[in-house]
Amino acid sequence: MSELLEVDGVEVSYGRGRAERRILHGVSLSLAAGESVGLIGETGSGKTTLARTILGLTRLTAGSVRFDGETVSGLGARALRSFRRSGRLQYVFQDPLQSLDPDVTVRDSIGEGLRIRGGLTAPDVATRAEAALASVGLPADLLGRVPGQLSGGQRQRVAIARALALQPRLLLLDEPVSALDAANRIQVLDLLRTLGTDQGIAKLFISHDLGSVAGVTDRIAVLFRGDIVEVGSTRDIIARPQHPYTRLLVGSATTLTGGGVDRERRRELRQALADHG
Amino acid sequence: MVRDDILSVTGLRVVTRDGDPLVHDVSLAVERGGALGIVGESGSGKSLTCRSILGILPPGLRVDAGTVTFDGIDLTGLDYRSWQGLRGNRISAVFQDPASYLNPSITVGKQLSEVLRVKTGLSRRAAHARSLELFEQMGLREPAHVYRQYPFELSGGMLQRVLIAIALSADPELLIADEATTALDVTVQAEVLDLLEDLRRDRGLTLILVSHDLAVVSQICDHVVVMRDGVVVESGTADDVLKRPQHEYTRSLIEHHTAYGIEKFLAEEVLDV
Incomplete structure (x- = not known):
């Protein structure tokens, strides 16, 4: 099966000479069309840097990123702009209040990407915007509202609709439910679980919390200090984690059932990770 | 057996200047040495309930009805002076964003020492020694090194440990942790x-x-109270509430x-970490 996204040996460093810090140490990861993958890592693990590298916002120092068979890393400004304009790769941020313009109506926000890409008449843009809103389960009477008149969950769904309007091949979702309370979280996860599977849209969920993406992903990749230390099916990663960090991650997840991991075991897992280096 | 409640809240009502109730008829109790959880989303009134217990309601809000009793003392009628012997000394708290409770231009050790000197009257030297001890008990490695660090040099988890050390400096009986772990990575x-x-076990x-x-x-x-829209909708032992x-x-x-949690996978398989 040909891969939609192929991240191959990506290295990213900031600074020069003695101040140089390597953030990613040769990361490889691939996603097939329609696949849903979780990228899990703690603060400073490099997960946001990896996302930015895939989007072409951060320059890599080695390796390559291929999307739909094309190498998209190292593109010139013009080629990068044209790739972005195609809308094949879309990004949904943690906080929709920051990604949606507070003065722009839902209708215009969703239609903006379509207008920039061009090739559609104004009525077509309007129809597509309405369809995108419907596909995230929101009624058309929200089209005239601005973000301030929506609940947190509605705003995040509008941000998702905005990404979907461009009929992307891949959605990058950075902590899409972390800023939401329980009720809104369920709504958005219910949507994301099935979203795009018919159209073959792939999803890459980026999160620090295994628990928040376990229910919506087929596979999990664990990023630790700039390296992917483990990749596997979501079930295997949770039930049979191999790397000391993954074990600690699973043992640290809060559950209603206690999960069978006690404080003593967690202490052992922390020690094992410290010894691991 | 008679319960020995260190804190009990009965019929608590918090209102705005215009008399609109934000917290309505909240009652809860914690046993000495127990652990009570208050669950609710933003706007549920869980933080206002805590702030009423601590006597630090935001300006414009007041307790309009109900009682808060801590170890036999009614806290709702206390004056400023009486609070000084209680808050920080017998009842203490930590909140969500530890960095915002620390002075960015003073080392964290100095900030803990200062609290120790004010709250417990220790000498400069004794406060320094006690600070190192507290940092160590909070699981901070190399306490002497941490003592000399500024808040920006520490991670979120380390800062929260510093804040817990400060909260525990006067050896309080009750600690309120309001979303104290929310901003942290899961492992932290x-x-x-x-x-x-x-x-809880050791002290x-x-x-x-x-x-x-x-x-x-x-x-x-061991006990849980679930709040929504300023009202307690459910309370009981953790086991009862969950099951x-x-x-x-x-x-x-x-x-x-x-x-959506990892429970789904755990229910079917034996966890092997």
């Missing part, structure tokens, strides 16, 4: 929760843990975990 959150549980500290996340609360609490939730809202919180 577990470390801080483990620390709180150790403190007999009574805990009130406030969180939007039922799972966080159920890790260490036999009565209110629809509590059920939806549990369903969320069952559908």
